[in-house]
Amino acid sequence: MGAEAVTHPGVLLVPFPAQGHITPMLRLARALAAHGVVATVAVPDFIHRRIASAGGGGAGVVALASIPSGIAEDAGGGSDTTPEFGAIVHAMEDHMPPHLERMLTSPRRPVACVVVDVLASWAVPVAARCGVPAAGFWPAMLASYRVVAAIPELIERGLISESGTPISSSESSDDGDEQDGDHSVMRGLKMLPAQVELRAEELPWLIGDSATQRSRFDFWLQTLHRARGFRWVLVNSFPGESGCAAAADDVDVHRLAMQGPQVLPVGSALLPGSLSSAAAAERTKHQQQQQPCVGNNNGDKNSSMWRADSTCIGWLDAQRAGSVVYVSFGSWVGSIGPDKVRELALGLEATGRPFLWALKRDPSWRAGLPEGFAARVAAAGRGKVVDWAPQDDVLRHAAVGCYLTHCGWNSTLEAVRHGVPLLCYPVSGDQFINCAYMTGPWGIGLRLGAELRRDDVRGCIGRVMDGGGEGRRLREKVRALRERVVAAEARRAADRNVRSFVDEIRRDRPLLMQIYSVL
Template sequence: MGTGRKPVDGDGDGAASAVVFLVPFPAQGHVTPMLHLARALAARGDVAPTVVLPDFIHRRVVRAGGNGGGGGVALASFPSGIPDGDDGDGAPGFASILHAMENRMPAHLERVLMLMRDDDDDRLATAGRRAACLTVVVDVLASWAVPVAARCGVAAVGFWPAMLASYRVVAAIPELIDRGLVSEYGIPILVNGFNKNQGQVKANLQAEIISLFPEELELSTTDLPWLVGDAATQKSRFAFWLRTMERVKTLRCILVNSFPGEAIAAGADQQQALPQDQQILQVGPLLATIVTDRAKDNSNLRCSPMKTTKNDTSTCQADDRTSCMEWLDQQLPGSVAYVSFGTWVAPIAPGEITELAVGLEATGRPFLWVLKDDPSWRAGLPAGYTDQYFGRGKIVAWAPQEDVLAHGAVGCYLTHCGWNSTLEAIRHGVRMLCYPVAGDQFINCAYIVRAWGVGIRLRSADRGEVVDCVGRIMEGEDGRRLREKLDELRERVMAGEALCVAKRNIEEFIRGISGQRLQ
C-alpha cells in the first residue's frame, strides 16, 4: 500500500507525534464524515491521518478530489476483490462488501500496521528521535479492523458516523438478547403470546424495548434500526450486528458524529445500554466548513474546505452541477421542493415512485428530484415524465447536495432522513419533509419531527399526502413554526458552544493517543 505521504512536522524530527489510520465502512454516507474527521485531526498539524479505502471507493474519491485526501490527509487503497464493473454507477451489494471486509482487507491492513509499528520501534532506538504513536480509528460498521489492530498491538478507537441515540440502541443488542426481548435474529419476542393476556404481554414487551428511546419520540419496536428487508435479509444483517457489537465492546472510546444536546436527556435505561467504561466523545457535526471553522484558531492549520457532495461517482458531475444550479437560478426564492433518498440502494417501490411523481406534479410547484438513472430506481415513473416536466420539475441522476441546499430557491427537502443529509439540512436552514425508509432513519425522523420540531412526517407517498404536506411545509402557520425552530437549532448546532465542545473533544482524543502505546 502506498500513501504518498510526506513527513509531517510535529516535534522537530520530521515525524508526526501521532499517526492515525482511519477505516470507514465502504459506503459514501460513512466515507464522507470519516474524511471530515481526518481533516479535523490533520488541522492540528502534529497528526498524520490516512484514510484506508477499498479500491472501488478509492477510485471515486480520487476522481472527485484528486490523488489525495487534501488538507493534510492521505488516502490508501486496499484490494477488495470486487470486480471493477460490480459497482457500476452505484455500489456493490452488502454481501460483496461484507466478504471483502472479512476476507480480503484484514491481511492488507495487518501488514501495513506491522510495518508501521516496527518503524516506530526502530525510531525509539534512535537517540534524539521520537516514535510516532500509531492509532486506528475504526468505523463501528467496519469492525473487522478491531481484531486486526489487536493482533498488531495497536490502539483502536471507534467512530459512529450517526446520532448517539442510534448508537445507544445498537449497543443494547447483547442485553436485549440476554433478557429475552429479541431473538437471535433481532425479532422482538412475544413471550406466552397465545393466551388471553397476549395484549398485556405485548405491551410490556414493547415498553421494555422502547425504554431505550425517550418517551417523547413515540417510537415502536418496528423502528429498531436492524429490522431491514425480508426475513432472510434481517437474519443475515442481525448476525452482522451481533459480531460488530461483540468486537466494538472492547473499544475504550467511541467518537460520535453528533453534537451536545442532539438528543432528549437519556434516562437510566438508555445510559445502561452503553458498554461500561466506554468513553463517548461527541465530535460533530462533521461537515466541511464546520471542520474548517473549528481549526481557525490553530496556528498549524492545514485544513482546506472539502468538496462535500454525496455521490461523487460520475465523470460528468461538472455538467450535472452546472445544470442543477442554472435551473435553480431560474426559480423563485423558497419555491423549490428538493427530493433525494440517498445514493446506495433503491429506496422505495415502483408504486411509491408513481404516487410521488404524480403528487409532486399536483403541487404545482417546481421540484428538483435526484433519482439515479437506473431501471431499479426509476421503475414506476409515468411514461415520458422526465420530458414532460422538464420545465417545472427536474429529475437528475446526481446533484451537488450541499450547493442545492444552500441555494435560496430551495424551500423544503423531502428526505429519507439519513444522518448526513439531516446535518446538511440543519446547516443550511432547510425544512424537512421526512420519509424514512430503513435503518436509523426512523430514529432520525423522530428527532427531526418530535424532538426538534423542524420537519413534518410524510406518512405515505400517496399523491394527496404529498400535496398536503408540501403545502403545509412551504407556507402557512406550519411553515413559519418550522422555520423558527430550525433557526434556533441551526444556531445551537452549527455555532457557539457545540463547536467548542467538538473541538475540545477532538483535542482530548489527540492528547489521549499522543505518547501512548498498547503493550
C-alpha cells in the same frame, strides 16, 4: 525536524464503504489533522477509484489510501451501483484484513491509533494483532448507537427474539410498551427519550427478507462484541441531541462511558467551516510532507463517489426564494419501488411547485417513473430530475424551501445546518430513528405515510411550504436546532473532544513518538 515530528502521530481511519460513512470519516480525519495528526483514510479499492473518477483527490490535509477488496469494478451491476451487502462483508472479513495488517506493521508508516467505523469492525482484530489501539467512530447520531447497544435489553424484555425479529405478542406491552394498531411502539426504554416513538419493526437491522434480516442481526452482534475493545467512541452528533436539556445528555454520555468506551460527541467539529477545518488549512503544507501512507490527497470539497450535475445551481438561481422542493433518497439503500416512485412523481407534479429530484440513473431506481416525466416537467419549467446533485450547495441555496428526504444522518445534518425544514420518508437502517427525532422532540419535519400516495405527497408538501402556521413553526424549530448544532460554543465543545482524544493518543504511545523523532 525530530522534535517537531514527535508532536504529529499517525492515525489510520477505516470507514465502512458507503457514501454516508466515508464523508463523515474524511471530515473526522481533517478535524484530527487540525490538531497535529497525520491522518490517512484507508478505503476499499473500488471506493478509491470512484472518488477519483468523480473528481476527488484535490489538494488537502488527508491522504486517501487504497486497500484491495477483491470486489470487481462492475460488482452490483455497474460502476454507479453499490455492491451487495454480503459482498462487502465478505471483502471486509476475508480479503482486506491481511492488506490492512501490512499497512499497520510497515516500519516506514508507523501508526499510533486506528479509528474504525463501528460498522467496519473487521479492522478491530487486525489492530489488536498488530498491537495498535483502536478507537470507534459512529457516523450517525448517538441515539442510534444506543439502540444497537441495547440489543441485549430488547431481547430480555421480549421485544425481539434471539434472532432479532420483533415479537408482536401482547406480552411486549407489559412493561410500558404500547400497541399502535398492529405495531408495537417501544416506550419506557432507557435508550430513547419518552417523546420518541420507535416501532419494533423499524429497528436498524430489519432490512429485506427474513434471511437478510438474520444476517444483518448477526453482523450487529459481531459488531457489538468487537466494540467492547474500544477505549473511545467518537460520535458524529452533538450534546443535547435528544431535544432535552444538555445536562441530561451529558449524564447519559457519562453512563455509557462507565459501562464501556468513552463516548465523545464530535459532530459539530466535523461540519464544513468548523474551527478544526480552519486550523487544518494552516497545516496543509506540513501534512502533505508527512503522509504515513501512500495515497491521493482529498480536499474538503469533494469526497463524493458520484459526479454531481453542475447545472443544478444555475436552475435554482432561476427560481423564487423558498419555492423549490428538493428530493433525494441518498445513495446507499435500494429503490423505494416502482409504485412509490410513480406516486411520488405524480404527487410532486400535482403540487404545481418547482422541484429538484436527485434520482440515480439506474433501472431499479427509475422504474415506475411515468413515461416522459422528466422531459415534461422540464419543458413546463416545473421540475428538474438529475442523476446526482451537489447536495450541500443545493440545501444552502435560497430557492430551496423543503427537503423530502430518506432521513439519512448526513442529509439531516446538512439540512439543519442550512435551516431547511424536512418532509420525511425513512426507508431502512437508522433512518427511522432519525425520523422519530425530527418529527418528535426536534419538531423540524413531517412524516409521509408509508404507502406514499400522491395526495399525501401533495398535501404534506403544502403543509411544509406554508408561509404561516405549520410551515412557519417548522422553520422556527429548524433554525433553533441549527443554533444548537453550529453555534460557536457547540463547535468549541466538539473541538475540545477531538483535542482530548488526540492528547490521549500522544500520552498512550510515547515509544511511537520516539520512533517519529528519528524519521
